[in-house]
Amino acid sequence: MxxxxxxxxxxxxxxxxxxxxxxxVRVALIVSNKSTAGVLDKAREAGIPTLLIEKEAFFxxxxxxxxxxxxxxxxxxxxxxxxxVPAELIKAYPARIINIHxxxxxxxxxxxxxxxxxxxxxxxxxxxxxxxxxxxxxxxYDHGATIFxxxxxxxxxxxxxxxxxxxHQLEHQHYPKVIEELxxxxxxxxxxx
Ligand code: GRF
Numbered sequence: 644m645x646x647x648x649x650x651x652x653x654x655x656x657x658x659x660x661x662x663x664x665x666x667x668v669r670v671a672l673i674v675s676n677k678s679t680a681g682v683l684d685k686a687r688e689a690g691i692p693t694l695l696i697e698k699e700a701f702f703x704x705x706x707x708x709x710x711x712x713x714x715x716x717x718x719x720x721x722x723x724x725x726x727x728v729p730a731e732l733i734k735a736y737p738a739r740i741i742n743i744h745x746x747x748x749x750x751x752x753x754x755x756x757x758x759x760x761x762x763x764x765x766x767x768x769x770x771x772x773x774x775x776x777x778x779x780x781x782x783x784y785d786h787g788a789t790i791f792x793x794x795x796x797x798x799x800x801x802x803x804x805x806x807x808x809x810x811h812q813l814e815h816q817h818y819p820k821v822i823e824e825l826x827x828x829x830x831x832x833x834x835x836x
Contacts, residue, residue: 644826645672645716647724652682654722654743654818661819668826673715676701676726682726699728707732720822721780722813725757728780740780741825743818745810747792752785762803762810770797773806775813777821789823
């Protein structure tokens with residue numbers, strides 16, 4: 644699989660650790676749109692190849708499909724990747740691109756709903772719960788079919804930062820396992836077809 648990330652990459656790190664010795668699944672590439680993203684250092688430390696992508700080629704070129712195919716990628720995991728995924732890439736990887744969102748979709752999703760903006764909105768609306776959503780990626784932000792959700796309480800004295808920390812824990816606990824289950828189901832399906 645390839646992991647796409649724009650930021651520090653704490654989820655990417657958990658995914659890398661989870662699949663380190665895995666007999667069937669390998670994190671073969673870390674992709675980022677930001678040369679200074681912490682995730683690129685994490686990839687280098689783990690000895691995983693990296694690919695820095697540029698806007699023009701991603702949105703108006705070939706969406707890096709040939710490069711991904713050349714790297715043997717058959718599944719794409721978004722982990723804090725802030726660019727929209729172009730149709731070209733979705734077509735090349737049907738039902739094979741997933742994302743994690745730090746809220747219970749369909750609430751608190753869509754353009755501009757990322758990072759602390761999500762948690763600020765949840766707190767402002769006095770929600771009693773928030774959580775995480777792992778979903779397939781389609782051509783709209785935070786829109787594809789839901790694969791998994793888990794929730795946690797929003798406490799009365801939460802700040803966006805304390806809520807973010809609780810949500811991050813939930814993400815780290817579940818994202819690698821959900822990816823593993825999905826991929827192993829696909830391996831079985833491919834063996835039977
Ligand atoms: C996560 O909260 C994820 O839900 C969102 O972006 C954040 C990435 O965090 N899509 P990290 O870079 O993995 O720490």
